[in-house]
Amino acid sequence: MGLRMDDLHAPTVAAGPSSQQTTNGTHGKQSLQELIARKDNLEAELSALGSVLDSHGVNMNTGLTTFDGFPRADIDVAQIRTTRARIIRLRNDHKSLMTKVEKAVHEHFAAGKSAESLPAANPTRVASVGVGVPGPASAATQSASSAIEPPFARVNTVVQDSPADTAGMKAGDKVTRFGYVDWTNHERLSRVAQVVQQNENHTIIVKVLRDSQTVQLQLTPRRDWGGRGMLGCHLVPV
Numbered sequence: 001m002g003l004r005m006d007d008l009h010a011p012t013v014a015a016g017p018s019s020q021q022t023t024n025g026t027h028g029k030q031s032l033q034e035l036i037a038r039k040d041n042l043e044a045e046l047s048a049l050g051s052v053l054d055s056h057g058v059n060m061n062t063g064l065t066t067f068d069g070f071p072r073a074d075i076d077v078a079q080i081r082t083t084r085a086r087i088i089r090l091r092n093d094h095k096s097l098m099t100k101v102e103k104a105v106h107e108h109f110a111a112g113k114s115a116e117s118l119p120a121a122n123p124t125r126v127a128s129v130g131v132g133v134p135g136p137a138s139a140a141t142q143s144a145s146s147a148i149e150p151p152f153a154r155v156n157t158v159v160q161d162s163p164a165d166t167a168g169m170k171a172g173d174k175v176t177r178f179g180y181v182d183w184t185n186h187e188r189l190s191r192v193a194q195v196v197q198q199n200e201n202h203t204i205i206v207k208v209l210r211d212s213q214t215v216q217l218q219l220t221p222r223r224d225w226g227g228r229g230m231l232g233c234h235l236v237p238v
Contacts, residue, residue, distance in 0.1 A: 032104040039097055046090050052083045151176050151209055152183040153235045162232020167219040169233055173208035189237055196221045196230055
């Protein structure tokens with residue numbers, strides 16, 4: 001005879017290192033580099049927690065009870081519930097942290113510093129926890145990045161009637177996002193090439209700065225446009 005789901009007590013397990021900020025016992029203002037490091041650590045933990053859910057063949061929305069309301073016997077329900085709760089907490093922490101990162105990046109550029117002097121960050125891994133968001137970044141990361149988005153590449157040339165031209169790309173545009181690629185993970189534009197190769201004949205969302213305004217483009221790489229490559233444009237790092 002099993003227990004119904006509402007009879008299960010909340011398991012007490014080690015939740016891992018806290019994601020809350022502490023600096024030698026105080027809550028002082030952190031540098032952009034420290035914030036980026038916290039972001040990377042938090043996303044690494046989310047990725048690990050996502051692997052726990054994957055090992056059970058479930059995601060954040062998978063039902064944990066049978067049709068008659070009893071806990072499923074084929075999975076570790078207690079561990080899954082604990083893991084989900086931790087993911088929810090970390091996602092909230094991530095959202096709050098990205099607000100701080102956004103502010104720090106704005107201050108970085110307000111101080112007259114260049115994009116090259118920004119601290120490097122690991123590629124965002126939040127989506128690996130299977131929370132049902134598209135692409136390799138969480139909704140929190142994407143919404144914050146849409147406000148930050150320093151450019152990492154400049155469009156040098158665009159060939160007429162090419163996929164880039166059809167998408168509305170213009171010479172002089174500064175690229176702030178190319179699919180999931182942004183200033184934190186472009187690796188001297190090598191990631192851009194990967195995105196293009198992986199999305200032949202599929203639309204890629206590209207964001208550019210043009211006359212100090214953000215413009216969103218829908219770019220579809222293809223080989224049959226009559227020119228070299230799949231884009232018909234030349235990008236250079238900034």
